[in-house]
Amino acid sequence: MQESVENLNFGKKRRALSSACLFFHGIGLMGISVHYILFPSVSLEYIAEAWDISLMRESSSIYILARNLVMTSAVYLGIWGATCSLLATLASSRTKKFLACGNLLAGVLVSIFSVFHPEAFAAARCRDSVDQALDCLRTAFIWHGPLLLLDLIAIIFAEAGPKLIRISDRSSILLNAQPGDEHIHTTGGQYTIKKINSHASLIQQDVVSGTGEDTKGD
Structure with missing residues (x-):
């Protein structure tokens, strides 16, 4: 097939969009991480409210441990977010696509496990009925939806354009x-x-x- 050299930059804007999606995915993770680290109690309340559950008193050992887990996971989340943003500007298109696929898989698995994991489900109501389980699944995907959308766009356009x-x-x-x-x-x-x-x-x-x-x- 004969094509002109004018097509040299074909797909460049879409690849830039893919990189931007991966970059802002990382920025989003870092923002969430900072909030969770600085305000673990408030963050825990937001999570509990989203899943429609009540927290135990702040002096209880379970509450203290939950607050620590929020902070601990936030540290790893922030470092991974910084890694994603850095690689979005430096890595090859194939590496960016691989990262976006990993992020998408992680988001989907976390959403599913939050509802259907045999022990680590997010709320007891998720086990009451099929309707409640679907409602819990909707809640999980609402939380992860924006990042999943960024990942999907990043995957689609990561290697856009003719080879x-x-x-x-x-x-x-x-x-x-x-x-x-x-x-x-x-x-x-x-x-x-x-x-x-x-x-x-x-x-x-x-x-x-x-x-x-x-x-x-x-």
Whole structure:
């Protein structure tokens, strides 16, 4: 298929959107983390209110432990959020897609386990009936929904755009290549690979002297 070099930046905006979604996913996690660390009691009350449960008195050992668990999980959450935001600006498209898939899987599993885990369900009412279980599931996905949406967009557009643009019989442009991708498209002949910019490489098939024939590349 013949395509022009003008398509070189095709998909760039969508890949930028994917990176932005992963970046703001990390920012969101860091924001939640900071709030949970600074205000563990208030955060615990928000969680209890969302699941329609009443907390025990603040002097009880269970309440103290729950508050500590909120703070402890928030520390890990914040560090992972910072990691996501950093990798959103530095990592390759494939790595960003992998991170977004991991975040999406984690959010879905937490939502499901909050309702259907045999011991660690969020509220006793989730076991009362099917309707209550579905209502609990809705609550879980409301909490995680915004981040799940960001993850989904990040996955869809992480590697947007064409990979290989054919210019002529012996020349192609490879876009957004990962390490080693050039060799996938250069089997069966001799090639010259030239870096055009940070996201494109020119692949030219060399003429084999003495044979009178061009090698077949792609």
